[in-house]
Amino acid sequence: MAVEAQEANFFTTKLDFIVNWGRKNSLWPFPYGTACCAIEFMSTETSPYDLSRIGSEYVRFTPRQSDVLAVQGTITYKQAPILKRIYEQLAEPKWVIAMGACATSGGVYDCYCTVPGIDNIIPVDVYIGGCPSRPEAFFDAMFEIQKKVSDESYMAQRKERLKEQWELLQAKTAQAKQELSEYSRAKAQELKEKAECLKNTAIRKAEFWKENP
Amino acid sequence: MATSGDNVKEPIVATPEAAKAFEEAALKALEKFGAVRSEKNPWGLTVVVDRCNLHATVLAMRDELGLDMLMDIVGIDYLGFKDYVGPRFAVEYVFKSVYEPAKRMMVKVLVEEADLKVPTISDLYGIANWQEREVYDQYGVIFEGHPDLRRILNHVEFVGHPLRKDYPAHRRQWLSTNDYLYPALEKRLESKGYRILERPEEINPSEEEYLQGSIKK
Structure with a gap:
């Protein structure tokens, strides 16, 4: 993987293809079910609809093992920090589906307690309408995410990520250098003052003993 | 197969006669507490009592x-109610009997906004604990003597009481962090005989943070 991807060549395009093929056929959903859309998601998993046809049969109930956060249902203000935390715990790469009217826009709950759409909290890739959404709509969203995945470039992402990390590292190094120079300057000043003070004391002592032998 | 008729009980039905008899008996029994029948409820029995007699009334x-x-404790805000004269708030208690369906009634307590206090009945009915917390959360009625009066539905950083008529229905309030439940959990475990041996470093219970939004001091 130590290849610098300056421009697309045979190796990088084939690697992108393989990585994307692997990713898009094993999208493991994390169901954040708070309302009736979660029931529709359950029927999406059963054999009449069979989500495992596109490789998503593993529903992981921990954010650390899943790729797709499927938010199914109403999100209240009391729950918003929890959803945000779970999104932050998802490992990269991650995608988000807002399923149903409530997750998309708050739905009929236009009041003091409901978040008007989860895109106030976290970025969303695909929105599905419906109250609740049909299992076919969930399939459609998964196909959209598959399309999105197959357009991505692993090498380009890696390049961006490395660039980001390099910039961060540079910024941190510069900051550390700055701090060090400030600290050393302050220390030098302090030492200089101390030396001056000692010198003055010595001179005063010498004068004293000269006057009072 | 023969079934013995002794074990089959007649279904108990709430007949109008039984309901009327119960209403008369209830009004007679609660007369000494100053309970007055409310004429606003034509479908059932609602009595209005003074709040200092509430605990004795419910006990009787x-x-x-x-x-x-x-069954329920309901808060009512009469602000802007048509042709209404009287205190702004009311708390209504809905009771019934489990085995005798004819027995059901409601008790209503009227409270002024300036002195929004009602005695608790959570020592008589266990369910009243959470229902009174809900009424406190949504209307701001303070239940005197309640063991743990804090918000139950809204989050701890919520300001105001949303079901009051003067609360703007669309005023939304964000919560900065999720509820901090470790102190309550530890207290509960300790009350059951467990002992906390060690806790993770990031957990540093602060009673003030946890009780924000609560009137318990």
Whole structure:
């Protein structure tokens, strides 16, 4: 993987293809079910609809093992920090589906307690309408995410990520250098003052003993 | 196969006669507490009592009248109510009997906004604990003597009481962090005989943070 991807060549395009093929056929959903859309998601998993046809049969109930956060249902203000935390715990790469009217826009709950759409909290890739959404709509969203995945470039992402990390590292190094120079300057000043003070004391002592032998 | 007719009980039905008899008996039994029948409820029995007699009234209803189930506690805000004269707030208690369907009634307490306090009945009915917390959360009615009066539905950083008529229905309030439940959990475990041996470093219980939004001091 130590290849610098300056421009697309045979190796990088084939690697992108393989990585994307692997990713898009094993999208493991994390169901954040708070309302009736979660029931529709359950029927999406059963054999009449069979989500495992596109490789998503593993529903992981921990954010650390899943790729797709499927938010199914109403999100209240009391729950918003929890959803945000779970999104932050998802490992990269991650995608988000807002399923149903409530997750998309708050739905009929236009009041003091409901978040008007989860895109106030976290970025969303695909929105599905419906109250609740049909299992076919969930399939459609998964196909959209598959399309999105197959357009991505692993090498380009890696390049961006490395660039980001390099910039961060540079910024941190510069900051550390700055701090060090400030600290050393302050220390030098302090030492200089101390030396001056000692010198003055010595001179005063010498004068004293000269006057009072 | 023969079934013995002795074990089959007649279904108990709430007949109008039984309901009327119960209403008369209830009004007679609660007369000494100053309970007055409310004419605003034509479908059932609602009595209005003064709040200083509430606890004794509910105790008599539970023990003498056999109303052993508290179904709901409801807060009412009469602000802007058409042709209404009287105190702004009311708290209404809905009771029924589990085994005798004819026995059901409601008790209403009227409270002024300036002195929004009602005695608790959570020592008589266990369910009243959470229902009174809900009424406190949504209307700001303070239940005197409640063991743990804090918000139950809204989050701890919520300001105001959303079901009051003067609360703007669309005023949304963000919560900065999720509820901090470790102190309550540890207290509960300790009350069951467990002992906290060690806790993770990031957990540093602060009673002030946890009780923000609560009136418990």
